[in-house]
Amino acid sequence: MNYYPKPMSKLIKELSKLPGIGPKTAQRLAFYLFESSRDEVLKLASAMVEAKESLKFCDLCGHLTQDSPCQLCRDQSRDQQTLCVVEEPKDVIALEKTREFRGKYHVLHGALSPLEGIGPEDLTISKLLQRLQTGEIREVILACDPDMEGEATALYLARIIKPMQIKVTRLARGLPIGGDLEYIDEVTLSKAIEGRQEI
Amino acid sequence: MGLYRSEGIILRSRVFGEADKIITIFTKEKGKIEAVARGARRPRSRLVGATQQFTYLKALVFEGKGLDQLSQAEIVRSFAVLRDDLIKMAYASWWSELLDVFLPLEEVNSDVFLFYLAGLLVLEKVQEPALVSRAFELRFLKYLGYEPVLDSCARCGRDSFVSAGFSSEEGGVICQRCYQDKPVKLIPLSGSNLQLLKELYQADLRIVHRWDLDLASEIEIGRLLFAFIEYRADKPFKSLSFLQSLLCWE
Numbered sequence: 001m002n003y004y005p006k007p008m009s010k011l012i013k014e015l016s017k018l019p020g021i022g023p024k025t026a027q028r029l030a031f032y033l034f035e036s037s038r039d040e041v042l043k044l045a046s047a048m049v050e051a052k053e054s055l056k057f058c059d060l061c062g063h064l065t066q067d068s069p070c071q072l073c074r075d076q077s078r079d080q081q082t083l084c085v086v087e088e089p090k091d092v093i094a095l096e097k098t099r100e101f102r103g104k105y106h107v108l109h110g111a112l113s114p115l116e117g118i119g120p121e122d123l124t125i126s127k128l129l130q131r132l133q134t135g136e137i138r139e140v141i142l143a144c145d146p147d148m149e150g151e152a153t154a155l156y157l158a159r160i161i162k163p164m165q166i167k168v169t170r171l172a173r174g175l176p177i178g179g180d181l182e183y184i185d186e187v188t189l190s191k192a193i194e195g196r197q198e199i
Numbered sequence: 200m201g202l203y204r205s206e207g208i209i210l211r212s213r214v215f216g217e218a219d220k221i222i223t224i225f226t227k228e229k230g231k232i233e234a235v236a237r238g239a240r241r242p243r244s245r246l247v248g249a250t251q252q253f254t255y256l257k258a259l260v261f262e263g264k265g266l267d268q269l270s271q272a273e274i275v276r277s278f279a280v281l282r283d284d285l286i287k288m289a290y291a292s293w294w295s296e297l298l299d300v301f302l303p304l305e306e307v308n309s310d311v312f313l314f315y316l317a318g319l320l321v322l323e324k325v326q327e328p329a330l331v332s333r334a335f336e337l338r339f340l341k342y343l344g345y346e347p348v349l350d351s352c353a354r355c356g357r358d359s360f361v362s363a364g365f366s367s368e369e370g371g372v373i374c375q376r377c378y379q380d381k382p383v384k385l386i387p388l389s390g391s392n393l394q395l396l397k398e399l400y401q402a403d404l405r406i407v408h409r410w411d412l413d414l415a416s417e418i419e420i421g422r423l424l425f426a427f428i429e430y431r432a433d434k435p436f437k438s439l440s441f442l443q444s445l446l447c448w449e
Contacts, residue, residue, distance in 0.1 A: 117437030185248025
């Protein structure tokens with residue numbers, strides 16, 4: 001039995017399709033929207049439609065953009081010889097926030113997963129190889145997640161990129177800032193010892 | 200409901216919610232279990248290292264109404280080598296999927312657990328894992344009761360026979376006479392490779408990698424066992440296509 005008027009139950013149904021939103025949260029959000037002013041609701045709706053209609057993936061690097069090539073690819077002041085390979089567009093944002101990296105990016109849109117059956121053909125690896133064949137790139141930084149899928153992707157990419165005489169590096173793995181050594185697990189700690197640096 | 204302790208090896212982990220994981224652990228005491236590891240995808244979580252694929256851990260699990268919850272975890276052996284080498288990772292993933300597909304939840308099987316643990320310890324050390332994996336696959340099939348018939352014809356049971364080839368449908372090698380009576384789909388198997396398969400049953404996992412094996416034989420017995428296992432499971436294995444793409448068997 002449906003206890004809500006049709007438009008309300010439709011709204012709850014649509015909201016509960018969003019990731020992490022269960023029926024209770026969907027109900028709360030629906031009531032919040034109902035109680036908001038018409039302008040607020042229209043602003044939200046138009047922001048959603050605008051984002052959906054104007055955003056796409058950059059033809060070169062695969063990052064989220066309004067115009068292709070994206071701003072990062074067009075920027076000639078960036079280091080044209082260093083390419084950072086990431087799994088998702090969100091990772092580009094995370095790296096940009098550090099202001100440490102000034103090179104180019106390539107987004108794979110996923111990671112190799114032997115257990116999920118995600119193979120190289122499901123990622124943008126062929127596009128990456130095309131970019132590397134121009135000979136402009138001198139170093140590829142593999143910034144994949146430090147989990148099994150990320151490791152598989154990094155190892156696979158290193159295997160096919162190294163014969164192209166391009167330097168391949170991997171982001172360092174180790175201790176988080178502010179962490180307490182006694183709580184760090186042995187795998188992370190051994191990677192930190194392995195990658196220690198002289199001060 | 201309550202807390203229980205168990206040791207086990209992580210067969211797989213799946214992303215769940217914002218920062219959680221659902222992990223499948225093959226434990227010595229309770230068989231295969233599934234548990235949520237809350238916050239295990241956050242870099243500072245105490246569970247992040249212990250919930251990596253193939254990790255052998257001691258776990259404290261809270262038994263919930265629905266899914267169990269991993270409360271504490273301590274690494275016994277991380278098996279990091281298996282995640283640092285692409286080929287070993289592919290083989291270990293294949294074994295994990297094999298156990299995950301064939302073993303039902305919460306069915307205690309400590310023999311298989313110890314055998315799997317021994318297999319991973321060997322896989323960690325060897326350079327050429329192909330024969331180790333074949334021996335593992337055969338021995339695992341035996342544990343499951345799906346042991347392929349190699350000493351006699353799988354259809355008529357005759358001991359002295361000329362083999363026509365291997366039939367997944369019949370569950371082993373079949374003789375020429377049976378094949379002529381009623382042909383079935385056959386997988387080629389040479390006499391020497393039939394002998395090799397028989398020897399692999401008895402072989403010590405720790406030394407089997409030292410055996411000489413040419414690429415053609417590796418491909419023949421590999422394809423045969425993969426086809427037989429997929430036939431028995433009645434489904435394709437995702438990790439197998441990944442493994443085969445790395446091995447370049449085309």
